[in-house]
Amino acid sequence: MSTANVLISLGGGVALLLWGIHMISGGVQRALGSRLRGVLAFGLSNRFSAFSLGLVVTALLQSSTATALMTTSLAAGGAMDLIAALAVMLGANVGTTLIVQVVAFDITMVFPALILFGFIINRKARQATARDAGSALVGLGLVLLSLHLLTEVMRPVENSQALRLLLQSMTSDALLSAILAAILAWAAHSSVAAMLFIMSLAGSNVVPAPAALAMVIGANLGSALNPLSAAMGGDPTRLRVPVGNLITRLVGAAVSLPLIGPISDALLALDPSPVRAAAHFHLLFNVAIAGLFLGLLPLEARLLTRLFPMKVESSDPGAPLHLDEAALRVPSVALSNAAREVLRMADVVEEMLRGSQDVLHRGDRDRIAEISRMDDSLDRLNRAIQRYLGAIDQENLRESDTRRLSDILALAINLEHIGDIIDKNLMELARRRLKSGLQFSAEDSASIGEMHSRLLDHLQLAVSVFMFGNVEAARRLVAEKEGFRDIERQVTQRHVLHMRSGRRDEIETGSIHLDVTRDLKRIEAHIAATAYGVLEKHGELRNSRLTSHAAGEAG
Structure with missing residues (x-):
């Protein structure tokens, strides 16, 4: 040879x-x-x-x-x-x-x-x-x-x-x-x-x-x-x-x-x-x-x-901390790293929600600008997580890991969308209210405060569902989503009364309140989406919200 x-x-x-x-x-x-x-x-x-x-x-x-x-x-x-x-x-x-x-x-x-x-x-x-x-x-x-x-x-x-x-x-x-x-x-x-x-x-x-x-x-x-x-x-x-x-x-x-x-x-x-x-x-x-x-x-x-002392943590909130490139060859580790980074996104969203509640009531231009900067950090984290998930070795992923990857990606996208709603919608409404000098009534303020409190509570439930697959928390998320529809219906009815009164300030305030309610309802929908994967896995998710009769007619 x-x-x-x-x-x-x-x-x-x-x-x-x-x-x-x-x-x-x-x-x-x-x-x-x-x-x-x-x-x-x-x-x-x-x-x-x-x-x-x-x-x-x-x-x-x-x-x-x-x-x-x-x-x-x-x-x-x-x-x-x-x-x-x-x-x-x-x-x-x-x-x-x-x-x-x-x-x-x-x-x-x-x-x-x-x-x-x-x-x-x-x-x-x-x-x-x-x-x-x-x-x-x-x-x-x-x-x-x-x-x-x-x-x-x-x-x-x-x-x-x-x-x-x-x-x-x-x-x-x-x-x-x-x-x-x-x-x-x-x-x-x-x-x-x-x-x-x-x-x-x-x-x-x-x-x-x-x-x-x-x-x-x-x-x-x-x-x-x-x-x-x-x-x-x-x-x-x-x-x-x-x-x-x-x-x-x-x-x-x-x-x-x-x-x-x-x-x-x-x-x-x-x-x-x-x-x-x-x-x-x-x-x-x-x-x-x-x-x-x-x-x-x-x-x-x-x-x-x-x-090898611990590195001083980056002061840039938009810089990923856990997306270790070396772990990409071991999918289970890489998925855990991505999940930890998504939890950082959830922390940023929680801070943005608390901030939006504050500025909608009191109004603070510096605080509005700060919340907009948080959304920029959220966008950067989301992009980094998506790039990282895309680089994971797909060949060694089993079915459960593939589902986990989808759950991580879905939550990251939903959190990024929540940030956009807060930044581009709620903060714009806060600027509009501040510029016009309008004040919410005590009833309107209480309604906005209640929705924010619910959202903060539901965000924690969503994290529990994401981390531990908590079925009870998933059921509660979907069930309480209906409550926001009731709130929107009530706010709409009050706005119609304001319109009939003919008073410009009440009409303008009612319009802002209705827009805030609808934006908060959209945020609730993104949070509740975390529950769908868990409920579907346990066979507790309906294919359609339509009645069987309406579904048949639609078919």
């Missing part, structure tokens, strides 16, 4: 490996959906349970990078303690070694069975979760198949003197071997991919066992660089977890590299296979680091907190 054929075959084998890992990670993420982030945030009462959780989640995902992204997001947002987050990463590093342990043995009968059963499950299962699990099994089979292919491709290398000399010269020094493997793992975005390549080299006797073990150290260092690069350029607190993870591996490398010869001899004495020696060292390296650092995590957390 020519050198070109070997390199192309190696590239194809690595590509198949990465695609298999992608299928595993995507299948598990779709199967768990938004629960994956909740799994990470649950049960973190101490560093030992956090370590176990990180191990299990990463063993399922087969991607410590995905675990690192979720952990970094939770820790930076304050949802996870830094010590627990660092413990999760120690567990994640051990979790990635499990697949390597499996493939260190004869797998020729394993990967066909995994691909076959995974395919059958994916095609025959009725539930989406089972189909996603089938995809993950196929991915695992492809990972094992890729190792088999890589091993077969490397066999001719033993007879290629030129390739052997090239690889041996590049791995003649332990430090150089580690650097080479670190670059490989960083470029592949996978320590598993690097490890399988290293094991192929070791199994073909292209590199000696000490060099293979040094490359294992490099692979662990290289895979720690990807989460670090993803956290660059934002809030410094996002660097705490990836830097802490890199520090633990650097310490492990500094201790292990000088002892690589004796370690190699000891492992080969236990098992003469260089492939299994590399796999065992990969496991022992990460277990030893975890054993060393689990007790030192409080000290490490204090050091990282001092090195």
Whole structure:
């Protein structure tokens, strides 16, 4: 086999490996959906349970990078303690070694069975979760198949003197071997991919066992660089977890590299296979680091907190705070980030509603201008959220996540429309009343005040529906929407009486009051729309408000 054929075959084998890992990670993420982030945030009462959780989640995902992204997001947002987050990463590093342990043995009968059963499950299962699990099994089979292919491709290398000399010269020094493997793992975005390549080299006797073990150290260092690069350029607190993870591996490398010869001899004495020696060292390296650092995590957390202090929050209310670009590859995290940003929009709308209530009663030109600026911030947040949602990896979204994305987008659009109504309609009416010097009657002021109070209460209900799917709150939102129709009817009737009186000031004031009522009713409709998705999901939403007779005539 020519050198070109070997390199192309190696590239194809690595590509198949990465695609298999992608299928595993995507299948598990779709199967768990938004629960994956909740799994990470649950049960973190101490560093030992956090370590176990990180191990299990990463063993399922087969991607410590995905675990690192979720952990970094939770820790930076304050949802996870830094010590627990660092413990999760120690567990994640051990979790990635499990697949390597499996493939260190004869797998020729394993990967066909995994691909076959995974395919059958994916095609025959009725539930989406089972189909996603089938995809993950196929991915695992492809990972094992890729190792088999890589091993077969490397066999001719033993007879290629030129390739052997090239690889041996590049791995003649332990430090150089580690650097080479670190670059490989960083470029592949996978320590598993690097490890399988290293094991192929070791199994073909292209590199000696000490060099293979040094490359294992490099692979662990290289895979720690990807989460670090993803956290660059934002809030410094996002660097705490990836830097802490890199520090633990650097310490492990500094201790292990000088002892690589004796370690190699000891492992080969236990098992003469260089492939299994590399796999065992990969496991022992990460277990030893975890054993060393689990007790030192409080000290490490204090050091990282001092090195990367919390960034002073932007004074620009229109600047998004939670839309982390690095989290886009993990849809469950990205959706949670977008939801948090939508809640910021809800806070801005609440402040605008309170402000509009104030200026409609008392009148304050500066306050009117301030509310208009809030609407500008609301528009910018909405645009940022829509761009972020559009960039989420749609392939790994399960049906429930797709619904969640639609709910987030719908609420963001409704809140932006509410801001426009307040800015362009209510504030214009406030300016009109202020310019003409008109005063609302006590009855009109009480009516406007009551509607604002209801809207503020309903906005909180909408947030509850959005965050927790509260069915009772959703029912109340839709039921109380009818109350605004009654208020509008009453205000319209009073305005007709004002018109009959012929008094210009009463007619003008009544006209403004009626316009305010209709605008507040429109705001109520946008707020109540939050309930429709939840009620439809529970089968409590009618298709039409028309009676069956009227609907039949319309048809």
